[in-house]
Amino acid sequence: xxxxxxxxxxxxxxxxxxxxxxxxxxxxxxxxxxxxxxxxxxxxxxxxxxxxxxxxxxxxxxxxxxxxxxxxxxxxxxxxxxxxxxxxxxxxxxxxxxxxxxxxxxxxxxxxxxxxxxxxxxxxxxxxxxxxxxxxxxxxxxxxxxxxxxxxxxxxxxxxxxxxxxxxxxxxxxxxxxxxxxxxxxxxxxxxxxxxxxxxxxxxxxxxxxxxxxxxxxxxxxxxxxxxxxxxxxxxxxxxxxxxxxxxxxxxxxxxxxxxxxxxxxxx
Amino acid sequence: xxxxxxxxxxxxxxxxxxxxxxxxxxxxxxxxxxxxxxxxxxxxxxxxxxxxxxxxxxxxxxxxxxxxxxxxxxxxxxxxxxxxxxxxxxxxxxxxxxxxxxxxxxxxxxxxxxxxxxxxxxxxxxxxxxxxxxxxxxxxxxxxxxxxxxxxxxxxxxxxxxxxxxxxxxxxxxxxxxxxxxxxxxxxxxxxxxxxxxxxxxxxxxxxxxxxxxxxxxxxxxxxxxxxxxxxxxxxxxxxxxxxxxxxxxxxxxxxxxxxxxxxxxxxxxxxxxxxxxxxxxxxxxxxxxxxxxxxxxxxxxxxxxxxxxxxxxxxxxxxxxxxxxxxxxxxxxxxxxxxxxxxxxxxxxxxxxxxxxxxxxxxxxxxxxxxxxxxxxxxxxxxxxxxxxxxxxxxxxxxxxxxxxxxxxxxxxxxxxxxxxxxxxxxxxxxxxxxxxxxxxxxxxxxxxxxxxxxxxxxxxxxxxxxxxxxxxxxxxxxxxxxxxxxxxxxxxxxxxxxxxxxxxxxxxxxxxxxxxx
Numbered sequence: 029x030x031x032x033x034x035x036x037x038x039x040x041x042x043x044x045x046x047x048x049x050x051x052x053x054x055x056x057x058x059x060x061x062x063x064x065x066x067x068x069x070x071x072x073x074x075x076x077x078x079x080x081x082x083x084x085x086x087x088x089x090x091x092x093x094x095x096x097x098x099x100x101x102x103x104x105x106x107x108x109x110x111x112x113x114x115x116x117x118x119x120x121x122x123x124x125x126x127x128x129x130x131x132x133x134x135x136x137x138x139x140x141x142x143x144x145x146x147x148x149x150x151x152x153x154x155x156x157x158x159x160x161x162x163x164x165x166x167x168x169x170x171x172x173x174x175x176x177x178x179x180x181x182x183x184x185x186x187x188x189x190x191x192x193x194x195x196x197x198x199x200x201x202x203x204x205x206x207x208x209x210x211x212x213x214x215x216x217x218x219x220x221x222x223x224x225x226x227x228x229x230x231x232x233x234x235x236x237x238x239x240x241x242x243x244x245x246x247x248x249x250x251x252x253x254x255x256x257x258x259x260x261x262x263x264x265x266x267x268x269x270x271x272x273x274x275x276x277x278x279x280x281x282x283x284x285x286x287x288x289x290x291x292x293x294x295x296x
Numbered sequence: 297x298x299x300x301x302x303x304x305x306x307x308x309x310x311x312x313x314x315x316x317x318x319x320x321x322x323x324x325x326x327x328x329x330x331x332x333x334x335x336x337x338x339x340x341x342x343x344x345x346x347x348x349x350x351x352x353x354x355x356x357x358x359x360x361x362x363x364x365x366x367x368x369x370x371x372x373x374x375x376x377x378x379x380x381x382x383x384x385x386x387x388x389x390x391x392x393x394x395x396x397x398x399x400x401x402x403x404x405x406x407x408x409x410x411x412x413x414x415x416x417x418x419x420x421x422x423x424x425x426x427x428x429x430x431x432x433x434x435x436x437x438x439x440x441x442x443x444x445x446x447x448x449x450x451x452x453x454x455x456x457x458x459x460x461x462x463x464x465x466x467x468x469x470x471x472x473x474x475x476x477x478x479x480x481x482x483x484x485x486x487x488x489x490x491x492x493x494x495x496x497x498x499x500x501x502x503x504x505x506x507x508x509x510x511x512x513x514x515x516x517x518x519x520x521x522x523x524x525x526x527x528x529x530x531x532x533x534x535x536x537x538x539x540x541x542x543x544x545x546x547x548x549x550x551x552x553x554x555x556x557x558x559x560x561x562x563x564x565x566x567x568x569x570x571x572x573x574x575x576x577x578x579x580x581x582x583x584x585x586x587x588x589x590x591x592x593x594x595x596x597x598x599x600x601x602x603x604x605x606x607x608x609x610x611x612x613x614x615x616x617x618x619x620x621x622x623x624x625x626x627x628x629x630x631x632x633x634x635x636x637x638x639x640x641x642x643x644x645x646x647x648x649x650x651x652x653x654x655x656x657x658x659x660x661x662x663x664x665x666x667x668x669x670x671x672x673x674x675x676x677x678x679x680x681x682x683x684x685x686x687x688x689x690x691x692x693x694x695x696x697x698x699x700x701x702x703x704x705x706x707x708x709x710x711x712x713x714x715x716x717x718x719x720x721x722x723x724x725x726x727x728x729x730x731x732x733x734x735x736x737x738x739x740x741x742x743x744x745x746x747x748x749x750x751x752x753x754x755x756x757x758x759x760x761x762x763x764x765x766x767x768x769x770x771x772x773x774x775x776x777x778x779x780x781x782x783x784x785x786x787x788x789x790x791x792x793x794x795x796x797x798x799x800x801x802x803x804x805x806x807x808x809x810x811x812x813x814x815x
Contacts, residue, residue, distance in 0.1 A: 086429060111432030121427030125445045135431050184431065 033098070034059035035224050036083060036192065041092035043078055052078040054248035055092070062191075065218055065225045067239035069232055069270060075248040076228045080194050083226065084113045096192070111135055114185030114193035114223075119201045120177040122169040128154075128180055129165045135188040153183040158213060175206035182214060186221070193218075195227040199234065211238050233274040244270060308480060308495040316499060317540035318475040322394060323466045323507075324537060326401030327459055334406045335451075338413035339439065348414060355407035363465040366404060370396035371472045371590055375597070392590075392599035393583075397469035397476075404465055405458040412454025416447030445518075452515035456508050463504040467496065470585040471558065473594055477503070482585035485710065486560050489799070507533070552769065555591050555603035556584040559711055560792045560801070561649060561731060561785065565604045565755075567805035569773060576772040588613065588685065596637050601760045602773065606649055608751035610634075612690045620694070623752040630756075638761035642770070643777035647731055647785045650753035651691055653680075653743040654728035656719060660741050667744040671725070672700045681707045681714050682727035691750050692727070698749035712793065715740065731755075731782060733790025755780070779812045 036059070043053040053075045060066050070076040081087050082094055085106040094101045101109060122131045130137075132153055133146040141149075154161045157179040169177055178198060185193050198214075199207040215238055218225050229235050235242045236256045243253040244267055252259060252267045259267055341348040358366065374391035381389065389395065420443050428438035444451075467478030480496025483489065510532040517525030552573055556566035566582045573580035583600055592614050594600045607626055611617050615633055631641045653668050665671055671678075680703045686692055687706055695701060707723060714726040715734035728735065730742055730753075757777065763769055792804045 084430065086426070107432055107434055110430060115427075115430040117423065117427050117430065119423075121423055121430070123424060123427070123442055123446075134433075138432050138437065188432075 032061055034095075035062040035064075035097060036060040036226070037093075037095040038079070038082075039093045039095065041079070041082060041089045041094060043075075043082065043087065043089050051075075051248045053082070053089070056245075056248075056250045057092075058243055058250060058253065060224060060226060062224050063222055065215070065227070065238060065240045066243060067227045067229055067235035067241070068243045068245055069229055069235045070245035071230060073247075074245040076245045077196060078248075079245065080196065080226055080228050083192075083194055084110045084115065086110075111139055111188060112190055112192075114188070114190040116178075116181045116185045116193065116195040116198045118197045119174070120169065120181045122177055122180060122184070124169050127166050127168060128159075128172070131169065131180060132183045132187050134184060139188060149187060150183075153187060156186070156217065157183045159183075173206075175202055175210060178202060178210060179213075182210075182217070186217070191222075191224060193223050193225045195225065197228055197230070200229070200231070207234075214238070232270045233277060236274055305491065305495070308492055311479070312499065315475060315477050315479050315496075316503065319463070319466055319477045319500070319503065320536050320540040322397050322401065322469060322474055322476060323459075323463045323503075324533075325394075326398045326466070327405055327455075327462050329398060329402035330405030330458060330462070331409060331455065333402065334409035335413060338410050339417070341410075342414050342417045351410060352407075352414070355410050358403050359407045363400075363404060364468045364471070367397060367400045367465075367469055367472050368587065368590075370400045371593070374399070375593055378597070390597065390599055392594045392597065393469075393473035393475075396472050397466065397474035401462050401466055401469070405462045408454040408457040408461070409451070410454075412457075413447065413451045416450030416454075417443050419450065420446045448518060449515060452511060456511045456515075459507050459511060460504045463507060464500060467500050471587045472590055473583055473586055473599060475583070479584060482558060483563060483801075486558060486563060486585070486712065507536070510536075552578055552580040552602070552763075553600040554580055554582045555586055555594060555600035556582055557588055557591055557603075558585050559729075561729075561789055562604065563801035564788055564792055564804050564808065565645075567801040568776065568808055569602060569604075569757075571802075571805055571809065572772045572776065573769065576768060578768060578772060595758055595760050596639060598760050598762050601763045602642075602769070603758060604645065604755055605758055606753040607756055608650065608691070608753040610756075611751055618690055618694075620748055620751050623754065626752055627754065627756070634758070638764065640759040640761075640764045642757040642759050642773065645755040645757065645776060645780040645785075646778045647755055647780055647782040648753045649729050649731040649755055649785070651686065651689075651727050651750055652730050652745065653695075653725050654715075654718065654735060654740050655725040655743065656721075657739050657741040659724075660743070665743065667746050668695065668699045668701070668749070669746060671743065675701045675703050678703050678724035679705045679707060680725050680727065681709045681717055681723040683711045683714070684708055686727045694749040695745075698747045731785045731789060733786045733788070733793055736786060737790055737793070755785075775812070780808070784808065784811055 038056050038058040041053055041056050042051055044051045056075075056079060068076040068079060078087065082089055083096070083101070085101055085104075088102070096104075096109075123134070126134070129147070129150045132150045136146045136149060150165065151161050154164060159176060159179055164172065164176070164180075169180070172180065181198065185195075199210055202210065211234065217223070227235075227239065232242075241253065241255055242259055244251045244259070244264075246266055252262050252264055254262075260271060262268065337351055341351050361369075371391060374396050378389050378391045424442060424446065425438060428442040433441060466474075466476050467481055469476050470478035470482045477496045477500045480492045480499070484492030484494075484496065510529045512529075513525050513532070514529035517523070517527070517529055554566045554569045554573070556562040563584060566584060570580040570582050583594075586594065586600075588609065591600070591603055592605070592610070595603060607623075607630055610630060611626060621629065627641070627644070634641050653671065655665070660666070663674065665674070682692070687708065709717060711729070712734075714723075714728060715732065715738050717723050718726045718728075718740065719738035728740070728742070734740070735742065757773065759766075759769075788804050788808050791807065792799050792801060798804075798807075
């Protein structure tokens with residue numbers, strides 16, 4: 029595909045839990061180029077979450093290697109590794125006893141950044157994720173809506189200026205409108221900041237709309253990968269099945285809302 | 297209301313700074329020690345099911361041991377440790393009072409803190425601990441920045457529970473020599489002074505509630521991030537500690553401590569001795585409500601300076617001698633035995649307080665019972681009551697074999713209730729005390745012991761090793777020796793069993809001194 033060296037490379041990675049015979053991840057090899065937005069799509073139990081958690085060593089593989097920027101992650105201090113990789117958790121994962129500002133500034137604080145700099149960075153990030161500074165900074169997570177919380181989650185992931193952001197079904201629990209807005213906003217951030225993003229989702233439509241490239245997982249194995257166009261040419265029946273839903277949705281939407289659809293596609 | 301104009305209220309109030317101060321000190325020290333042990337243990341054990349089970353099991357077992365027994369067990373344990381430390385390290389410590397009380401109460405406080413800390417920490421949403429890991433926290437940072445703050449309400453609830461438990465249970469540290477609000481309760485129970493009992497209970501309850509509320513204030517302060525609330529709570533606890541430390545620094549000098557066991561006569565005699573010592577300008581205090589075996593060891597190790605014991609009690613219980621000697625010979629033998637422990641048998645007071653079988657005069661006459669031997673044939677249909685120790689004492693075994701006694705049932709009772717119980721026919725006979733004033737009050741009769749199955753129980757004054765050569769002390773207490781006969785002691789005991797303002801041990805002791813002076 030691309031000739032540039034990959035920023036993240038999975039090399040024959042396998043992982044099984046508690047000595048069970050079934051492999052959660054089974055001999056997966058996959059490259060992610062710098063600046064790329066990769067979506068990993070699969071059903072529950074497909075191994076997609078396990079695959080992503082191997083990147084920042086929340087878990088360790090049984091065999092195979094994960095290389096980030098030409099470095100084997102097994103050789104890197106896991107704490108230090110996690111602090112340089114942004115992580116957006118399913119439904120936020122915000123600490124309920126910390127203010128929004130403290131949540132966003134947590135990784136810089138762990139890195140020993142002076143409080144004044146952290147405060148400035150928090151304000152900058154609130155602007156970036158389009159939350160009002162004065163209104164949100166000192167509130168507690170439970171006082172925010174789901175969408176606002178997930179914006180804070182994104183801000184927290186970006187706080188220590190990572191090159192890589194991992195996202196675990198970040199928009200799954202949001203209503204469709206919020207989800208759409210947040211997805212677009214994140215996509216813009218990804219491009220603007222030159223991030224490399226891996227996002228897990230079970231929703232093929234979301235993957236197609238946001239990602240540059242899609243990897244399809246099933247039963248621990250990497251079934252297919254490529255751009256949406258490349259995937260649509262796949263002969264694999266499961267990939268076809270996954271693409272069926274967005275196709276049907278698109279047809280039906282085009283039929284029912286031709287005007288709206290036209291307006292949308294002409295938008296910048 | 298007359299209840300509140302009773303002078304006993306102000307009497308009780310006078311002791312409050314001392315009792316309350318000691319109570320707060322021992323409770324808070326125990327609570328602090330308990331926390332220092334429980335919190336790290338809980339943190340270590342939370343992810344280790346085997347250790348967790350063992351710890352919680354152990355703490356639950358401790359909890360099932362009655363508080364009084366747990367406290368009492370620590371005394372001999374520490375005494376042995378103190379002896380070992382003296383032998384090998386050349387330094388000893390006092391196994392009396394504060395230390396055993398703090399250790400036992402600290403153990404007692406552990407269960408709620410352990411359980412709530414483990415529950416609280418394990419109840420933290422796994423998504424949040426994973427998030428903590430994901431943002432780059434070390435396990436320690438995750439614990440201090442995320443898990444502990446989130447578990448705090450549950451942990452604080454545990455701490456509050458154990459604070460209330462400890463403050464309540466600390467009232468039981470009186471018998472092992474730790475002054476506490478329990479002094480009111482034990483003294484009141486022994487002298488049937490209900491004003492004192494109520495005063496002690498209310499004071500302990502108020503203290504428990506106050507500490508609970510201060511802890512609650514700290515908890516909500518932390519939760520709502522209100523510095524003011526937290527500060528008020530912390531300051532309140534700190535104020536309690538400082539207020540109770542102040543008086544202890546003031547009188548940590550060379551006071552003479554007069555010991556008293558757990559019954560009325562002892563309270564009166566201790567008050568009498570204190571008054572004599574104070575009269576010659578010696579600073580004296582009393583340590584009341586000490587258990588029979590605790591008090592002897594406390595004297596031997598110098599934690600108390602003087603107390604009254606009974607020859608037969610020491611002979612049988614302390615030195616485990618079973619032969620019955622004539623009175624004079626017993627005293628001589630006892631004197632040499634005590635001297636080996638450097639304890640001075642200063643002298644006899646002049647009366648004996650022996651165990652004796654006691655029953656209503658009318659009933660004894662009707663049944664033709666004069667001696668314990670006459671009782672043997674009838675005992676199979678009778679009920680006997682004794683105090684807490686009587687039925688496990690060698691005298692009881694001696695009595696049974698000497699006269700072939702075998703009662704239908706035997707009951708254990710608070711001594712002051714026994715007499716009323718036998719007078720009312722609730723029980724048929726009791727193992728009473730010959731010097732008890734209630735014998736006359738209820739018109740009871742003491743049965744003869746022709747075979748001398750019960751050894752003599754002369755009241756004797758014992759001096760601690762360090763007071764053996766204290767001439768001022770000896771001169772002050774000398775006038776009491778040989779001057780208190782059985783009728784005087786009985787009357788004094790009867791007066792103290794009354795329930796009015798002149799029945800406090802102190803006023804009865806003053807009355808006794810007047811009588812002694814006139815003799």
